[in-house]
Amino acid sequence: MSKLRKLCKIHTDLEDEDIFKLECAETVLQNIADLVNADVFIDCATRDPNRAIVVAEAKPTYGKSMYEGNVVGEFALRENEPAVIRTLEIEITSRDIKGITQENINVKQTVNPIKNAEGKTIGVLIVEKDITEDMHHDKKIEFLAEMNEKLTNEIIELERDKEITYHLDEGIIMFNKSGNVIYTNLVAEQLYKKLGFMDSLIGMHFNNISLEQKLFENIIEEKNDRISEIEFCNLTLQLKYIFYRNYFIIFIKDITDMRKKEKELILKSVAIKEIHHRVKNNLQTIASLLRLQSRRIENQEFKNILNESINRILSIAATHEILAQQGIDHVDIKKVISKIIDGMQKGYLSKEKSIDMEIIGDELRVDSDKATDISLIINELIQNSIQYAFEDQAKGKITVYIQKGELYSRITVVDNGKGFDYECVNPNSLGLNIVKSIVTDKLGGRMNIQSDSNGTIVGFDFKK
Numbered sequence: 001m002s003k004l005r006k007l008c009k010i011h012t013d014l015e016d017e018d019i020f021k022l023e024c025a026e027t028v029l030q031n032i033a034d035l036v037n038a039d040v041f042i043d044c045a046t047r048d049p050n051r052a053i054v055v056a057e058a059k060p061t062y063g064k065s066m067y068e069g070n071v072v073g074e075f076a077l078r079e080n081e082p083a084v085i086r087t088l089e090i091e092i093t094s095r096d097i098k099g100i101t102q103e104n105i106n107v108k109q110t111v112n113p114i115k116n117a118e119g120k121t122i123g124v125l126i127v128e129k130d131i132t133e134d135m136h137h138d139k140k141i142e143f144l145a146e147m148n149e150k151l152t153n154e155i156i157e158l159e160r161d162k163e164i165t166y167h168l169d170e171g172i173i174m175f176n177k178s179g180n181v182i183y184t185n186l187v188a189e190q191l192y193k194k195l196g197f198m199d200s201l202i203g204m205h206f207n208n209i210s211l212e213q214k215l216f217e218n219i220i221e222e223k224n225d226r227i228s229e230i231e232f233c234n235l236t237l238q239l240k241y242i243f244y245r246n247y248f249i250i251f252i253k254d255i256t257d258m259r260k261k262e263k264e265l266i267l268k269s270v271a272i273k274e275i276h277h278r279v280k281n282n283l284q285t286i287a288s289l290l291r292l293q294s295r296r297i298e299n300q301e302f303k304n305i306l307n308e309s310i311n312r313i314l315s316i317a318a319t320h321e322i323l324a325q326q327g328i329d330h331v332d333i334k335k336v337i338s339k340i341i342d343g344m345q346k347g348y349l350s351k352e353k354s355i356d357m358e359i360i361g362d363e364l365r366v367d368s369d370k371a372t373d374i375s376l377i378i379n380e381l382i383q384n385s386i387q388y389a390f391e392d393q394a395k396g397k398i399t400v401y402i403q404k405g406e407l408y409s410r411i412t413v414v415d416n417g418k419g420f421d422y423e424c425v426n427p428n429s430l431g432l433n434i435v436k437s438i439v440t441d442k443l444g445g446r447m448n449i450q451s452d453s454n455g456t457i458v459g460f461d462f463k464k
Contacts, residue, residue, distance in 0.1 A: 002026075004042075004055045007073055011046045011053045018122040025114055025125070026056040032125075033058035039065050041126040042114070043076050045088045049234060050078040052088060054102075055123070066130055071102045078233065082196030083208075084124060087111040089232060090213050091121040097208055098131070098199050106131050171252035179206040179216035179248075191252060195233050206248075211237065219248065229255070236260075277324035283317035308383060312434075315340050315379035319371045330365045333411075336375050337400055344382055354395045355386060361402030364409055370462065373438045374411065380435050381413040381458050389417020389456060405464070408445065412459035419451040435460075 001009075004026055008019045022042060033040040042056040054072050059065035078085045083097035094111045101107055107128040113121040171188030173181055181201045192201055192209065201209060206216040211232050219241065228239050236259040240251040287310045294306045318339035322331050341357045366374065382398055390396040401412040425432060435458075439447045443462035450457045 007055045029058040033060045037063040039128045044123045052076040074102045078196040083109045083111045173250045175248040280317045280320035287313045315375040319375045331371045356397045359400045362404035364404045385415040389415045408461045410461040416455040
């Protein structure tokens with residue numbers, strides 16, 4: 001097994017066919033090094049997005065290499081060799097970008113993608129040159145460019161206090177018609193330093209700093225203002241492309257935290273749904289067990305008490321069922337009450353009686369705790385109406401009114417039954433005590449009851 005193949009097997013996710021293609025590229029690596037008279041390498045992406053692995057190298061036969069030792073098997077880090085990671089990520093060529101070698105030498109790298117038959121980048125071919133060579137060849141031009149950059153920076157420094165762009169949270173990069181950077185704000189410079197670019201962006205060409213698979217020629221040809229979103233270096237960035245007069249401007253905003261919070265909310269929503277789903281299932285299981293027990297009890301009084309408890313459990317389960325469907329901690333109480341009414345009509349009403357039930361009023365969203373408390377109250381009130389209000393009546397009607405308020409909201413249960421004398425009600429009545437306790441202690445509200453021969457009205461209020 002070749003060293004290249006062994007390194008790829010350990011550090012990459014490449015298929016055998018892709019590794020074979022890299023082995024073929026390695027056979028001509030020496031010829032390339034001699035042709036360009038420079039150090040040449042093949043690097044591959046690892047499972048760590050911030051580092052690549054050197055899998056092959058060739059030094060020039062007749063020229064001087066910048067390396068004393070062999071670096072095959074060593075890593076190229078994003079902060080040292082941004083051009084390598086950039087080309088692996090966005091699959092376009094990076095030209096003459098400054099880097100630092102494994103032996104701590106400053107170089108300029110030109111990086112080209114190596115692609116498989118499907119067009120996917122499986123590695124990069126790197127040609128490295130000593131920075132000092134460019135300084136000797138173009139010393140005068142470099143000097144002028146440096147002076148121009150210093151002058152530009154001095155002007156910017158003088159204007160910085162007044163320049164609004166330095167106080168924005170978006171990076172701004174302005175290009176001239178040739179595609180070279182002529183202006184950046186502080187946010188943009190800091191962002192690119194985070195991406196591993198060591199030099200100032202001023203004077204660099206768009207093709208060397210583009211964060212997408214877009215070349216300057218394509219951008220100019222399209223000449224469309226647009227917004228896109230990309231994943232780069234574990235960051236989520238929003239890019240806005242703007243054409244203004246003879247300039248092309250990119251606005252870059254780091255929205256990583258925003259997207260991370262959105263994902264957290266989605267995960268939280270899924271978790272909440274699952275929790276409520278399990279609670280609902282558990283409550284329904286308890287209710288089923290109690291119902292089985294109820295069938296074995298012959299004493300009707302005990303059977304009624306057990307059935308009342310079953311209905312209380314199912315009313316709470318109704319709340320959790322809706323919360324499980326929505327995945328949020330707030331629920332429309334009208335839907336909860338509707339579930340309770342459906343359950344009553346299916347399992348609690350006598351076949352000899354015809355009692356209509358309806359809900360009228362506002363949509364009112366409450367949190368899960370309030371929804372559970374209200375569902376217990378409504379269950380008790382409707383259950384009492386069914387059990388006592390229509391003892392001598394074959395037909396009846398129960399209406400639940402919901403009134404949403406600014407500070408306090410109100411729910412009222414009205415039946416047209418025979419009514420009752422409130423003074424004669426057993427003070428130890430479990431159902432009534434449950435209602436009073438929840439309204440007063442948990443909801444911080446008040447309850448009032450009116451009853452005569454035309455029916456009963458029970459209302460309670462609570463903070464929204």
